[in-house]
Amino acid sequence: MDSARPDHPADPWPAPRARGRVDAVVSLPGSKSLTNRALLLASVAEGPSVVRRALRSRDTLLMATALTGLGSQVDTTGEDWVVTPAAFAGDTDVDCGLAGTVMRFVPPVAGLSTGTVAFDGDPHMRNRPVGQVLTALRTLGVEVDDGGRGGLPFAVRGTGTVPGGRVVLDASGSSQFVSALLLAGARYDRGVDLVHEGKPVPSLPHVEMTVAMLREHGVDVDDGDADRWRVSPGPVAAVDHDIEPDLSNAAPFLALAAVSGGSVVVRGWPTATNQAGDALRDILAAMGCTVDRVDEGLRVTGPEPVAGAHSGLQGVDLDLHDVGELAPAVAALCAVATSPSHLRGIAHIRAHETDRITALATELGALGAEVEERPDGLSLRPSALHGGTWHTYADHRMAHAGVIVGAAVDGVLVEDVATTSKTFPDFADFWSSLL
Incomplete structure (x- = not known):
C-alpha cells in the first residue's frame, strides 16, 4: 500500500492548541x-422512502450519484433525502472517489441492471482491495470485466437478474466484502448464502449494522452460524431511516476533553447502536477519562493534565480489530499519554484510504514520538513531541489524528485538512471554533 508523502504539502493548516x-x-x-x-437499500426497495438527517459529504453524494445513474431518483436537496426506486437500466459510469462503500456496495446492485456499469475512482482507489467481491459476483452469476486486475477500473454487465446462491470468500481484508453481498442478496433469484474462509473478519460491528438494517426492511437474514450469512430472496420493504450521529467522527472532539482535562458532550449519542465508534466509551475510560450519559448525549471528562507531560492520559493495551477505524485517533491519544501503549489487531487498516499503520508511525515519529511499527499495529512510549507538518495522505482519519496531536503540541501543521470533507464538511472551521 502506497503511503508516500506528497512532494508538495497542500495548504498546511495550523492546528489550534x-x-x-x-x-x-x-x-x-x-x-x-x-x-x-x-x-442503497432504499434504491432496491418496493417503494419510496426517506433518509432523515442524511450525512451530506463527498462519500454520500457519490453514493447518491451512483444510484441515480443506475436509475433510482435520489433527491438530496434537503436535510432529509427522498429515494424513489426504479428499474435499473442503461449504461452508466460510477465515480467511487475514495469511498470504499461505493466501490464495494454498488457493484452487487449493478448486477441487477440491464446495462453496463463502469466503475473507477481516485488514483489511490486502484490500490484498495475489491477482488474478493468481484470474484464472488462471478460465482453468483454476474459478468464482471476487470482485465484481471481484481481492482478498479472494472465494469459490471447486468442482465436484469442475478441467479445468486452459495459463495465462499475471504473477507479478512474488509468487512465490506460481506456487507456488499448481503445488501443486494434479497433481490437475487436464490438469495445469497455467504461463507467466509480465512482470518477473522475485521470490523464485525459493520456487518452487524448491515444485518440489522436488512431486517428493518423485512429481509430474512440467518446469521446463526459463525462466518456464514444467509439472505433469503424476497422483497425489500420501503423503510424510512433516522440517521444517528457519526460516532467515529466523535473521536477528535472527545479527544479534546481527554487531552485538555476538559469536558465535551456529544449530543444525541444513541443508547443502543451497531456503530464501531461506540467503543470510544470504553477506550477513553481505560485511558483515565470519566464517561457519563447525560440528558443531551454522552459526556467525556478528561483527567487533570500532568505537569511536564502532554496530557494526563494513561497508556493502553488494546486489540482494535473490530473497531479499526478508531485506530488513528486512539494512536494520537496514546502518543500524548503518560505511559506506554500497544495497539493490536489492525493489520487490515493498511488497506484503508492509505496504509494507516505506516502513515501513523511515520507522522508520529516525525513529531518526536517513540513509536514502533508492527505488522498488525503500533507500540508507543511517552516522549516529548514537537511541532512540524503532519501529512494526511488524503485520509480523513489521518487528519483527525493530526488535529488531536495539535491540540496537545505547539506548532503542528496539518497538510490537506480539507480531506475531512469525506465525512465532515467544514470540519476545520468547526474545530477552530471550539478552541
Missing part, C-alpha cells in the same frame, strides 16, 4: 456508514 480546559457541547453530522447503507 488547547491552552486550557475545553468545555463544549457538539452536534455531529450523521453516520456515513448508516447513510450509505440506507440509500
Whole structure:
C-alpha cells in the first residue's frame, strides 16, 4: 500500500492548541456508514422512502450519484433525502472517489441492471482491495470485466437478474466484502448464502449494522452460524431511516476533553447502536477519562493534565480489530499519554484510504514520538513531541489524528485538512471554533 508523502504539502493548516480546559457541547453530522447503507437499500426497495438527517459529504453524494445513474431518483436537496426506486437500466459510469462503500456496495446492485456499469475512482482507489467481491459476483452469476486486475477500473454487465446462491470468500481484508453481498442478496433469484474462509473478519460491528438494517426492511437474514450469512430472496420493504450521529467522527472532539482535562458532550449519542465508534466509551475510560450519559448525549471528562507531560492520559493495551477505524485517533491519544501503549489487531487498516499503520508511525515519529511499527499495529512510549507538518495522505482519519496531536503540541501543521470533507464538511472551521 502506497503511503508516500506528497512532494508538495497542500495548504498546511495550523492546528489550534488547547491552552486550557475545553468545555463544549457538539452536534455531529450523521453516520456515513448508516447513510450509505440506507440509500442503497432504499434504491432496491418496493417503494419510496426517506433518509432523515442524511450525512451530506463527498462519500454520500457519490453514493447518491451512483444510484441515480443506475436509475433510482435520489433527491438530496434537503436535510432529509427522498429515494424513489426504479428499474435499473442503461449504461452508466460510477465515480467511487475514495469511498470504499461505493466501490464495494454498488457493484452487487449493478448486477441487477440491464446495462453496463463502469466503475473507477481516485488514483489511490486502484490500490484498495475489491477482488474478493468481484470474484464472488462471478460465482453468483454476474459478468464482471476487470482485465484481471481484481481492482478498479472494472465494469459490471447486468442482465436484469442475478441467479445468486452459495459463495465462499475471504473477507479478512474488509468487512465490506460481506456487507456488499448481503445488501443486494434479497433481490437475487436464490438469495445469497455467504461463507467466509480465512482470518477473522475485521470490523464485525459493520456487518452487524448491515444485518440489522436488512431486517428493518423485512429481509430474512440467518446469521446463526459463525462466518456464514444467509439472505433469503424476497422483497425489500420501503423503510424510512433516522440517521444517528457519526460516532467515529466523535473521536477528535472527545479527544479534546481527554487531552485538555476538559469536558465535551456529544449530543444525541444513541443508547443502543451497531456503530464501531461506540467503543470510544470504553477506550477513553481505560485511558483515565470519566464517561457519563447525560440528558443531551454522552459526556467525556478528561483527567487533570500532568505537569511536564502532554496530557494526563494513561497508556493502553488494546486489540482494535473490530473497531479499526478508531485506530488513528486512539494512536494520537496514546502518543500524548503518560505511559506506554500497544495497539493490536489492525493489520487490515493498511488497506484503508492509505496504509494507516505506516502513515501513523511515520507522522508520529516525525513529531518526536517513540513509536514502533508492527505488522498488525503500533507500540508507543511517552516522549516529548514537537511541532512540524503532519501529512494526511488524503485520509480523513489521518487528519483527525493530526488535529488531536495539535491540540496537545505547539506548532503542528496539518497538510490537506480539507480531506475531512469525506465525512465532515467544514470540519476545520468547526474545530477552530471550539478552541
